[in-house]
Amino acid sequence: MRLSKVFLIAALGVSAFAGAAAAGRPPLQDGALSVRDGRANIMLKMKGSTIGRIGNGRLVVTDSPAGATIVVRGAGREHPVNGNTTVYSGTNIRFRVADDRRFSLKIAGKGLNFSAVGRGDGWIDGWGDPAGGVFFDGSYSLNGEPYRSLPDERTRFDLAAPPTR
Secondary structure, three states: OHHHHHHHHHHHHHHHHHHHHHHHOOOOOOEEEEEEEEEEEEEEEEEEEEEEEEEEEEEEEEOOOOOOEEEEEOOOEEEEOOOOEEEEEEEEEEEEEEEEEEEEEEEEEEEEEEEEEEEEEEEEEEOOEHHHOEOOOOEEEEOOOOOEEOOOOOEEEEEOOOOOO
16 A cells, blocks of 8 residues: 555656656747749648648649648649549649658649648748759748848758747
């Protein structure tokens, strides 16, 4: 009987310590990605929502097994790859994807204008090529930072608000 009381008190002490340690760290907050007039390949793996437009290109959506909210308008072609992945291509594609479970988007093309809010990660690869005469490939803002030119090489990012100080 005494031994069980000792274990109970020890377990309560450990859980109280873990709770206090977790309370010292705020939960991870949503981040934001905004792309204006982009010419790029962009991959997002996230929980949250995106809304935007593709002037000319393609959108590959892989939703969660439970099914995301996916609305795509204006795609000239829609090609289901499997149960969870669909490829949309064409001009003037407008889209909205949202889910509280992880989904992925691959956006490629010209005239990319979209915003994503949530938590996750991804990469951006702008199509700028000064040697080829492409000096401007669009701009982006990540997690509240000022807009800057899209990177000309694949650059990984985390979609999460920066920690508060």
